[in-house]
Amino acid sequence: MLKKTLGTFLQTLGKAPLAFIINLGYFTQFVAKSVYNCFMPPFYFRLFGMQFLNIGFYSLPVVGLTTLFAGMVIAIQTYSGISEYGAESVVASVVLISVTRELAPVLSALMVAGRIGAAMAAEIGTMRVTEQIDALITLSANPFRYLIAPRIWAAIIVMPLLVLFGDIIGIFGGYLVGVYKLDFNPANYITNTMDFMKSTDIIMGMVKAGVFGFIISVMGCYHGYRSKGGAQGVGEATTNAVVTASILILIANYLITELFFAR
Amino acid sequence: MAENKIEIRNLYKAFGKKKVLNGVDLDVKKGESLVVIGGSGTGKSVLIKCIQGLLIPDSGSIKIDGVETVETSENIHEKMGMLFQGAALFDSLSVWENVAFVPLGKGKMSKKDAKTEAIRVLRQVGLAPDVADLSPAELSGGMQKRVGLARAIITKPEIIFFDEPTTGLDPIMADVINDLIIESARGLGATTLTITHDMASARKIADRIAMLYHGKIIWIGTVKEMENSDNPYLQQFITGNAQGPIQVEV
Numbered sequence: 001m002l003k004k005t006l007g008t009f010l011q012t013l014g015k016a017p018l019a020f021i022i023n024l025g026y027f028t029q030f031v032a033k034s035v036y037n038c039f040m041p042p043f044y045f046r047l048f049g050m051q052f053l054n055i056g057f058y059s060l061p062v063v064g065l066t067t068l069f070a071g072m073v074i075a076i077q078t079y080s081g082i083s084e085y086g087a088e089s090v091v092a093s094v095v096l097i098s099v100t101r102e103l104a105p106v107l108s109a110l111m112v113a114g115r116i117g118a119a120m121a122a123e124i125g126t127m128r129v130t131e132q133i134d135a136l137i138t139l140s141a142n143p144f145r146y147l148i149a150p151r152i153w154a155a156i157i158v159m160p161l162l163v164l165f166g167d168i169i170g171i172f173g174g175y176l177v178g179v180y181k182l183d184f185n186p187a188n189y190i191t192n193t194m195d196f197m198k199s200t201d202i203i204m205g206m207v208k209a210g211v212f213g214f215i216i217s218v219m220g221c222y223h224g225y226r227s228k229g230g231a232q233g234v235g236e237a238t239t240n241a242v243v244t245a246s247i248l249i250l251i252a253n254y255l256i257t258e259l260f261f262a263r
Numbered sequence: 264m265a266e267n268k269i270e271i272r273n274l275y276k277a278f279g280k281k282k283v284l285n286g287v288d289l290d291v292k293k294g295e296s297l298v299v300i301g302g303s304g305t306g307k308s309v310l311i312k313c314i315q316g317l318l319i320p321d322s323g324s325i326k327i328d329g330v331e332t333v334e335t336s337e338n339i340h341e342k343m344g345m346l347f348q349g350a351a352l353f354d355s356l357s358v359w360e361n362v363a364f365v366p367l368g369k370g371k372m373s374k375k376d377a378k379t380e381a382i383r384v385l386r387q388v389g390l391a392p393d394v395a396d397l398s399p400a401e402l403s404g405g406m407q408k409r410v411g412l413a414r415a416i417i418t419k420p421e422i423i424f425f426d427e428p429t430t431g432l433d434p435i436m437a438d439v440i441n442d443l444i445i446e447s448a449r450g451l452g453a454t455t456l457t458i459t460h461d462m463a464s465a466r467k468i469a470d471r472i473a474m475l476y477h478g479k480i481i482w483i484g485t486v487k488e489m490e491n492s493d494n495p496y497l498q499q500f501i502t503g504n505a506q507g508p509i510q511v512e513v
């Protein structure tokens with residue numbers, strides 16, 4: 001009786017929100033299971049190493065390029081937006097703060113989401129639709145430990161390092177524009193940068209990056225793991241992984257920023 | 264021989280509104296080769312996935328060696344091997360790493376020993392040692408099935424499942440696989456459950472045949488009994504006739 005009433009009630013509410021709630025349930029369960037299995041042996045160090053290399057090393061060019069141009073553009077925008085007076089120190093500090101706090105973590109994460117989130121969803125999705133995940137289970141290997149835990153660990157650990165690298169390149173981009181385009185004194189630019197450098201900014205950026213790494217890997221694995229229906233399903237999973245990861249990154253970025261900087 | 268290795272009672276499984284298994288009762292005796300036949304989409308794969316715990320049934324009981332599978336804390340997978348419909352080889356690993364997946368993963372065997380063992384089992388299924396270092400994508404469908412078989416039997420399982428081992432193969436390769444299934448099962452003394460709609464294969468490897476239709480086992484018996492049966496559903500299926508009581512939903 002109750003079930004029936006509830007059924008009609010939910011039906012009138014419409015199917016889309018219902019599907020969302022059901023998926024939210026699955027998703028929560030999936031995340032809990034993933035996190036739990038991240039701490040359970042066996043640990044597949046070789047697979048972790050492969051993911052670490054794949055996410056970290058091969059993302060260096062893309063992260064370097066994005067942060068380089070971000071730093072350069074911020075230098076020009078800041079300069080054009082302020083009076084000549086004191087420009088030298090303002091440009092250096094704005095580049096420093098915006099790169100370390102926001103641009104390096106967020107842009108790197110979005111780039112890695114496109115590169116790695118998609119690859120994870122495609123790889124795990126293909127394993128799902130070709131029954132390789134079932135095969136893992138029948139061979140007594142837990143897919144959460146074999147496939148998902150190494151990816152999550154690698155992403156969480158490698159993202160902050162990538163962002164540190166992005167920080168350096170981004171600041172260097174600002175320096176290039178400052179010195180070669182705006183004719184600042186190179187030594188002064190460096191001194192100004194050093195004066196404004198705060199370890200909390202850099203560490204905050206790296207903490208954000210760790211969170212983003214978690215989001216990227218979990219979204220990639222989740223959509224891959226739940227994909228069905230052959231090549232088309234895998235394609236959808238790939239798109240969904242990138243889109244949801246990107247949105248969650250931006251939301252998480254706001255929340256973390258508010259938590260730590262809005263005083 | 265009379266002992267039941269697998270005992271299934273009143274098994275139900277639905278996906279949303281689609282009822283796939285609708286009260287399946289089935290016993291597989293220790294050491295026998297049971298073949299389940301049935302049309303495409305009747306739930307044959309779902310049935311063996313339920314037995315292996317890859318899918319959770321809605322209700323019903325599955326016992327292996329008299330123990331309820333959902334309740335036991337032991338790892339039921341150690342007793343079982345499975346050859347998947349599409350072989351399901353890991354494409355990120357080489358052929359020998361696929362075959363030696365379990366021994367390698369347990370870490371009880373050195374890499375070198377595991378490879379030697381993998382090559383030995385590959386030879387058993389008729390593959391040359393130089394296949395060992397290839398990647399699964401470089402193999403033909405028939406070779407992939409053999410590698411899948413090697414991966415399933417390397418652990419010497421007590422129960423082996425074969426999901427359509429001969430589909431997609433030419434008749435000669437299909438027969439080679441049939442022989443391999445018979446040999447490897449006999450060699451291990453294993454109980455086997457095979458799913459197929461290839462009647463030639465079913466006749467060759469089965470001790471008993473069961474037919475799945477509309478979510479139930481509607482007939483079970485030996486090959487000889489099957490040939491003489493007057494069950495119209497069974498007759499239509501084994502003669503491959505479009506006319507009869509089985510309506511094909513198009």
Ligand SMILES: Nc1ncnc2c1ncn2[C@@H]1O[C@H](COP(=O)(O)OP(=O)(O)OP(=O)(O)O)[C@@H](O)[C@H]1O
Pocket residue numbers: 278283301302303304305306307308309310348
């Ligand atoms: N994970 C799943 N989610 C939803 N439906 C499923 C799932 N697995 C199987 N089904 C449905 O269950 C039915 C039976 O599928 P199953 O794969 O067991 O068929 P089969 O008898 O093995 O057929 P075939 O001989 O073609 O392999 C199909 O209609 C399929 O759509």
Ligand SMILES: [Mg+2]
Pocket residue numbers: 307308309348426427
């Ligand atoms: Mg099937």
